[in-house]
Amino acid sequence: MLAGIHVNASCGGQGVCGKCRVIIESGTVEGGESERLTEEEYGQGYRLACKAMVTGDIQVRVPSESQIDNKILNIQKPSPKAGLMIPELGAEWLRERDLFSPPLETRYVECEPPSAANNEDDLTRLVRHLREQHDERQLDIDFTVLRKLSDEIRKEDFKVTATLRRAVRAKNRSALINVQAGDRRLSNYALAVDIGTTTVYAELISLESGAVLAEQGEYNAQIGYGEDIISRIIYATTKPNGLAKLQEVVVGTLNNVIKELCRRTEVDPEDISHMTVAGNTTMTQLILGINPKYIRLSPYVPTASYYPSVHASSFGINVAPHVSMLMFPCVASYVGGDIVSGVMGSGMYREDPLTLYIDLGTNGEIVVGNKDWLACAACSAGPAFEGGGIEHGMRATRGAIEDFSINPATCEPMVMTVGLAKAKGICGSGIINTVAALFEAGLIDERGKFRTDLNLDRIREGRSGLEYVLAWAEDTQIGRDVFLTEVDIDNLIRAKGAMFAGYMTLLEGVGLSIQDLDRVIIAGGFGRYINLEKAITIGLLPELPLEKFTFVGNGSLLGARMISLSNPMRADVGEIVSKMTNFELSEVPSYMDYYMGSLFLPHTEKKYFPQITERIAQMHELVGRVCSQAGEA
């Protein structure tokens, strides 16, 4: 890690996930063996990086399956397979509604230079001219202005551009936060940032035009310290300086993103004057250096829901010292600022249709409601949707199997990978599609167990039970078979079961059923790639007409963009949080009933998936006939 190379580490260095395989090419290390490595691999020099102690100079090769690839994050996004994207809102939409009113505004001031007759101090002079020329009154002063004021105001003969930070509510005082020589009114930029557990995305926005100049994403370097929130919290609270380390590395990622945004747009970082950050509760506390320990301990109490505005640079973020960082407020330990931001970005909080908002991920968050009310819940789905806890699971980077189908004629699979490269593993959407296809084809039953009577090469006994070979070694990048095990399928079923039980319990809690929903919004980077039909087939998404589903993509980033451009919408944030009733699912007895019932494909009770159950039965009959013919041939 010190060499700055990021290696997969789903378990946060606990030695149990086996994802951080490296090959020792020269030199020796102590330890690093694991039941996750075969004897043959051990002989070839494979070790788990997290368990190995370096005892001298060594050369290490990081095999492709252990690498993290940032490129995939910044390619043109494909459209979702089905369902519509929510229209991305921006400056134009805001202007039409008279809502375009960024939290920062610039004012150009020509001050009368000091003289013996009037040698008032520079600040008084500037403030006076702001009052006289722009009717700006009652300004608070950011201390950082004083550090540069006297030099800056003299650079262009007492002509300066002042940057004013507006309070959320117009009646409150504005603050003078920056002063720059000359007329710099057009150079006024903001960053909207989404700090995810897996990725950090940011947009560079012109506060003058409202245009998004560029978007950039990078994997959160905290991944090297654990793939999910729980392993990060454990790292932060049990390792020496763990919290400081995690704070530092996520800031490092953010700094890379900012640097790249400025490079691509040729914007001077000094002209960035504002930052809005949305993240889940743990990411928010980690980037602020706030101990996340109690988020993980029952009764799951975060430190705060609202955060005071802070100076970003004091957290190591490479922006000018006057730049404020506005954090989205959180609702609960597992319903964070990213969800609040997503609800804002999706627009559901200001519209009539009764909407179910689902953020699919390790931490599945669910919101239901409309402009009148909002209720939310979080359910711990586990990492399966992001390829975690899956033998050959990986994130949706190059070589990840993302689609899978079975040729009914040959019973042979067809796999499609990200970037159309040779297979390296399987990503979350790939697992859903594969399990759905295996289920439709009757190769697994409703409990997710393989049929052993089919006499297929691809179904075989592996180290952890039965497994299905998705790609043979010669067709992969890793020189080993890529397969899916019954344990993997079980992990997926438990993940989708947690999500289903989550939204059913929440709907029940507010006295509604699936049929009452006007709309389902799927959020999250992973959600964007999901095949709706397959997701309904396995019982992850509710059985509703496909036209009721829409995708919001990175709703969290969208929400951050909106409040970077609109003070009135910033005021809405507080309203969203205070409206949102949080349900602690672990406290609702029926959650466990829903969960147990969902540990089947699609569900034990036909009533929740009547059409799917019917269709599967027909397909099984058909496929059973075809496959058994093929088996006989």
Add this chain to the structure above:
Amino acid sequence: MLAGIHVNASCGGQGVCGKCRVIIESGTVEGGESERLTEEEYGQGYRLACKAMVTGDIQVRVPSESQIDNKILNIQKPSPKAGLMIPELGAEWLRERDLFSPPLETRYVECEPPSAANNEDDLTRLVRHLREQHDERQLDIDFTVLRKLSDEIRKEDFKVTATLRRAVRAKNRSALINVQAGDRRLSNYALAVDIGTTTVYAELISLESGAVLAEQGEYNAQIGYGEDIISRIIYATTKPNGLAKLQEVVVGTLNNVIKELCRRTEVDPEDISHMTVAGNTTMTQLILGINPKYIRLSPYVPTASYYPSVHASSFGINVAPHVSMLMFPCVASYVGGDIVSGVMGSGMYREDPLTLYIDLGTNGEIVVGNKDWLACAACSAGPAFEGGGIEHGMRATRGAIEDFSINPATCEPMVMTVGLAKAKGICGSGIINTVAALFEAGLIDERGKFRTDLNLDRIREGRSGLEYVLAWAEDTQIGRDVFLTEVDIDNLIRAKGAMFAGYMTLLEGVGLSIQDLDRVIIAGGFGRYINLEKAITIGLLPELPLEKFTFVGNGSLLGARMISLSNPMRADVGEIVSKMTNFELSEVPSYMDYYMGSLFLPHTEKKYFPQITERIAQMHELVGRVCSQAGEA
């Protein structure tokens, strides 16, 4: 300087004052010779530290005359020679007037611990209980609270002490700035600080009782970079990293003072929650790291008059991260926060008597007025009052000649030194007393020139003209004669002339004369030791009945103490500043006339000092007779 040893350096390392003499005991240095050193001294290894370049390991001895001695700052203060001290105000005075209302208050809260039924975040919980148990509403939150809140609140079962910072005006929002486990209401301390060009003084105050627990002073380590404000500004603006260096060293001094205060009182530095700092405009800008360049350049414009409250720790000050530092506002480049604080500490701004407030020092500041109006001016007296620009001048530390008289029978002098030690040099009050005594004795004339017809050993021709030997080498600590030169006397006359011209011009500007004054308040560390009669004799102070004079000591520190204990008085600070009309003396033509007339003892015009002129004439006649008899004997 890197070894942390402070050496005198009046000129800021320009090589002209000759005060930084050191003796090279072994090893060699390049340079360090000066016309300020005799050939004999050069042969003995004397060099000027500021001009010498170290080229290898050396051993250096700092002779006593070049050392700075902090001890003198913390001994019991003697009462002034004549005139009354202004009563020092404190908590009792404030309580009697219902003004005791410190900017910080503590509240003890017993929160209901979180449960599954109520797992609201820690901050919301605390804020709710503050509302329920103490009716505290609308609290701003200092970010530093979030860093510690979750751990701290759990240490003693959700029982905590909250520290609230009150706004100046009660209607404005308070801020939650600290939270500590258990009941810590009694541990609530503040620092009142006076950052002087020469000394840094601070008081540690209990905000519960209002008692001043200790006072501590130390020489401002910036002295090593120049003795007066102008040399500091030159250092800050012309040397590489000069500003950062001066910022760092004054903070170093302040940190020493804080450490010593905590040691003496056994107060945990973590329990200090507030700081109030008064300093002149340059000291204020330097400790905040604000470029002071334009203070020195006509038309003498400071960066700001009001300073936003800042976190002290972000400037390197060793206090907890939540501690705010409140800076006294300044009126002009040479009428700073120390004067505003002094006007507050002296009480003149809320009383009827028409008062002249004089802060004697290198930068002489003058305020005139009462509760209805205030006018102020600054005059550059030069460093003579603090021993600067005087051949054997020194600060009032051990061995400094502070009193001087002439035995009329023998015409021999009697000198008295600080600490009754052997003489080392002469301090500001010593110079005034000596010049007054020499003048009364007729040894110098009204232009400050020595009589050469008296045939006294002690009056002799020296390197820079005539000089008077105050102590022979065998009676000194430095092994050399201590003497006063005509050039020294001339420097004093110009300093007192500047002060006299200053207050006369200011009084004229507001249409008043000396006779209209009800009271004269003398401020400043140096002022405390002054002999009023002698100061009037040389024409420094106006000829008024002695009972009209009072001393305020460190008025600046007193003012800082008052607003550490009283929010209503903090509100007065803004009023004082907005009331104070500043006169730029350089812009008033009559200033130069007054100044030219004051370059005599006591003045060219008898009307300003009628009684003194009369008395001196009588004494000259008497002493002339006695001395000439002694000379003949």
